[in-house]
Amino acid sequence: MRDQMEGSRAVAQAVVRCRPQVVCAYPISPQTHIVEALAAATRTGELAPCEFVNVESEFAALSVAIGASAAGSRAYTATSSQGLLFMAEALYNAAGLGLPIVMTVANRALGAPINIWNDHSDSMSQRDSGWVQLYAESNQHAVDLHLLAFRLAEELSTPVMVCVDGFVLTHAFEAVDLPEAELVDRFLPAFRPRQVLDPDHPVSIGTMVGPDAFTEVRYLAHTTALRAIDRIPELAADLESVLGRSVRAPVSPYRLAGAETVVVALGSVLGTLQESVVEFRDSGR
Amino acid sequence: MFQIRIHGRGGQGVVTAAELLSVAAFLDGRHAQAFPSFGSERTGAPVEAYCRISTHPIRLREPVRRPDAVILQDPSLRRHLDVFAGLAVGGYVLINSQRDWEALELDAYGGQLTPDRTVIVPATQLALTHIGRPLPNAALLGGFAALTGQVSLPAVVVAIQRRFPARVAEANVEAARAAYRYVQVYQPGELELVMDRKELADA
Numbered sequence: 001m002r003d004q005m006e007g008s009r010a011v012a013q014a015v016v017r018c019r020p021q022v023v024c025a026y027p028i029s030p031q032t033h034i035v036e037a038l039a040a041a042t043r044t045g046e047l048a049p050c051e052f053v054n055v056e057s058e059f060a061a062l063s064v065a066i067g068a069s070a071a072g073s074r075a076y077t078a079t080s081s082q083g084l085l086f087m088a089e090a091l092y093n094a095a096g097l098g099l100p101i102v103m104t105v106a107n108r109a110l111g112a113p114i115n116i117w118n119d120h121s122d123s124m125s126q127r128d129s130g131w132v133q134l135y136a137e138s139n140q141h142a143v144d145l146h147l148l149a150f151r152l153a154e155e156l157s158t159p160v161m162v163c164v165d166g167f168v169l170t171h172a173f174e175a176v177d178l179p180e181a182e183l184v185d186r187f188l189p190a191f192r193p194r195q196v197l198d199p200d201h202p203v204s205i206g207t208m209v210g211p212d213a214f215t216e217v218r219y220l221a222h223t224t225a226l227r228a229i230d231r232i233p234e235l236a237a238d239l240e241s242v243l244g245r246s247v248r249a250p251v252s253p254y255r256l257a258g259a260e261t262v263v264v265a266l267g268s269v270l271g272t273l274q275e276s277v278v279e280f281r282d283s284g285r
Numbered sequence: 286m287f288q289i290r291i292h293g294r295g296g297q298g299v300v301t302a303a304e305l306l307s308v309a310a311f312l313d314g315r316h317a318q319a320f321p322s323f324g325s326e327r328t329g330a331p332v333e334a335y336c337r338i339s340t341h342p343i344r345l346r347e348p349v350r351r352p353d354a355v356i357l358q359d360p361s362l363r364r365h366l367d368v369f370a371g372l373a374v375g376g377y378v379l380i381n382s383q384r385d386w387e388a389l390e391l392d393a394y395g396g397q398l399t400p401d402r403t404v405i406v407p408a409t410q411l412a413l414t415h416i417g418r419p420l421p422n423a424a425l426l427g428g429f430a431a432l433t434g435q436v437s438l439p440a441v442v443v444a445i446q447r448r449f450p451a452r453v454a455e456a457n458v459e460a461a462r463a464a465y466r467y468v469q470v471y472q473p474g475e476l477e478l479v480m481d482r483k484e485l486a487d488a
Contacts, residue, residue, distance in 0.1 A: 004311035006304070168346055171300075172320040173307040271344030 002177040007139040007169040008033030010176040011104055011162075014146040016041050017184040018102075020076040021191075022068035024053040026061045028083040029116050030166035031106035035078055058083040062090040062103075069099040070205060072196035074150065077101065080166055081108035084122045088129070091159075095130025096217060097206050098224075100153030100160070100191075102146065103131075107267070108166040118166045120267065130221040132160045132228045134250070135266040139169055139176050141248045147179070148235050148247075151188050156231065158224045165268040179243050187242045255281055286339040287435050288349045292368045293358030296328040298422035302356065303334035305426055305448060309440035310338040318343045331362055338435055352376060354433055356425055358408075360389055369397055377433050379468075381408040381421045404432050404471050406464050415460040416453075427461030431468035438465050 012034050015023075023042065025035045042052040053064050058079050065075040079087060084105055094101050105123045109115040123133055134149060136142035142164045149160040164170055195203060209217070229250075236247045254274050256262065259281075263273055289306065293299035303319040310317035316339045323332040335349040350370070354377035357368055369378065378398055382389060382405050389405065391398050406428040408421030416423070423445055430438045441461055446454045 004308045004317065167322075168320065172318060172346070173304045174318045174343070175311055175316065268346050272346050275345045 001180075002175055004173055004175050005139075006033065007142060007164065007172050007174070007176075008106075009037055010139045010143050010178065011146060011164060011170070012037030012041065013178050014143040015076055015102075015104070016047050017179065017181050018076075018146060018150045018188055019074065019185075019190075020047075020050055020102075021073035022051050022053065022065065022075045023047075023077070024055055024061045024064035024068070024075070025077045025079065026055055026058045026083060028058070028080045030108060030118075030170045031078045031080040031083070031104065033170065034104055034106065038076075038078075058086040059090060062087040062094065062101075065101045065103075066090060066094050066097065066099055067197075069094075069101050069193075070097065070197045072191075072193040072198075074154075074191040075099075075101045076103070078104035078106065080106040081110055081116075081122045084126060085110065088126065091126055091129040091131060093206065094159045095221060098157035098194075098220075100150075100157055102149045102153055103159065103161050104146070105133075105161050105163045106166040106170045107163050116166070118168050118268075120163065123161055123163045126161075130158070130218075130225075132156075132158055132225060133163055134160065134232075135163045136165070136169060137248060137268060137270045139164075139172060139174050142169060143176055143178060144236075144239060144247045147184060147187060147239060148232065151235055152228060152231060154191055156224050156227055157194060158221070158228065163267065168268045177243075177245065183242055187239055286337055286341075286343065286345075287353045287433075288351065289336040289338070289354045289356065289429075289435075290349045290352040291334045291336070291356040291358065292362050292366065293332055294328075294362070295323065295330045295332050297332075297358050298420055299332040299358060300334045301448070302358075302422045302426060303336045305422075305441070305444045306336045306429070306436060307338075308444040308447065309426070309430075309436040310336070312440040312443055313437050315340060316342050318346075320346070322348055331366060354379070354429070354435070356429060357381065358421055358425065360384075369394060372397055375399055375402060377429075378403040379425060379428050379432055380405045381425060383407045383410060402432075404428060404468050406467055406471075408460075408464060411460050411463050411467070415463060416456040420457075423457035424460040424464035427464035428468045430461075431465045438462070441465075 023038050027035050039052050041047040042050050055061050061077050065077045068075040107120050109119045110121045134145045145162045149162050153160040232250045240247045255277050291299050291302050300321040307317035307319035319336040321334045337343050353373050357380045360382050408424035409419045411424040412420050426441045430436050430441050442458050445457045
């Protein structure tokens with residue numbers, strides 16, 4: 001249903017519809033409203049069956065998500081800025097283990113000086129960690145990307161970040177069409193883990209390897225990222241057909257024909273850029 | 286596109302006001318966007334929030350630098366900020382104060398403020414009357430609806446009702462309705478009418 005709401009609430013509602021079984025996050029501005037809404041949804045049973053795990057830090061939050069995912073649960077977390085850096089060690093583990101964790105990054109500048117406002121220095125600092133990063137242009141896009149993220153993560157066995165500009169989107173009220181839960185279920189089947197940590201059928205994951213096997217694993221991460229580039233538009237088309245409305249493609253040109261200058265950008269600045277392009281092109285520049 | 290900038294202080298509900306305005310515009314069938322801007326998140330610090338209303342989808346996300354309307358929750362902010370910066374010619378101004386044009390020294394802004402598009406509404410007093418707390422938000426939204434016609438009063442009422450628990454909502458709705466009536470009969474520069482208007486607003 002289309003309604004006017006805060007971006008954080010829209011993201012939280014999208015995550016609820018993706019039915020994570022474990023949510024573990026540590027609050028940090030401007031991600032806080034997302035986590036608060038998910039904690040409330042877990043408490044009221046709206047998100048049942050789901051366990052919301054309280055931890056003492058972002059490092060622990062992602063570590064719990066890693067454990068939950070390795071044990072076969074659909075796991076979700078969210079953070080911002082310094083919180084993402086605090087996760088850095090675990091980020092590489094999630095990627096190397098091929099765990100399909102989805103994380104919202106409410107993009108915020110890195111200190112010092114301390115700054116709660118938006119830029120992409122947090123997620124960009126983790127560009128080579130092996131996580132796929134999707135950047136939202138609007139809150140509608142943020143909702144749609146979360147649905148795509150879970151499906152992409154689980155298909156390719158890779159963790160995915162959905163990057164949503166802090167405040168500019170997370171705290172912006174605008175109209176969002178939240179898909180019905182049944183439609184999301186049709187697009188996103190229940191999580192079927194490739195392997196599960198199970199005491200009755202013990203396996204080890206992430207054990208010590210030498211440089212030869214390590215190179216293979218890193219190469220695999222690279223090919224997974226390349227596959228994601230091809231797969232995302234296909235999944236977006238699939239989501240379009242399920243929802244019966246358009247879903248923003250990952251790369252969308254705007255008035256490229258005849259352009260002398262092309263701006264390549266990510267995130268919420270795109271809309272403002274488009275308005276600038278209109279102004280410049282219509283005045284003959 | 287109609288662009289609104291709201292100035293106030295942390296704790297006065299500046300951000301909530303912009304959000305409610307956007308919800309009201311959405312309920313009226315328009316496209317709307319609201320977002321905040323604040324320094325540190327603390328009570329009393331200057332806060333501004335923005336709302337854009339349009340018949341078309343809104344792509345622009347920069348802060349509102351050239352507002353069509355300014356809502357000023359606290360005139361004392363003028364000591365620190367150029368609250369009317371970029372105000373469009375003939376733009377609307379809604380000021381929360383018990384004082385009049387002269388006492389607020391609004392002539393100091395030259396021709397920037399248009400008397401027939403500038404309304405001073407005692408929103409805090411209306412809030413004290415109807416809500417029992419000095420929260421001018423709802424009253425200013427009602428006043429804004431009457432001043433600009435950019436949102437309808439019924440949409441403002443529903444936006445408030447959706448946001449707050451029933452009893453709190455009803456008190457705020459009353460404050461909004463009172464301010465709406467107050468602004469409807471507002472005559473610039475006629476302070477002596479204020480008491481009558483307050484009675485009218487209370488009625």
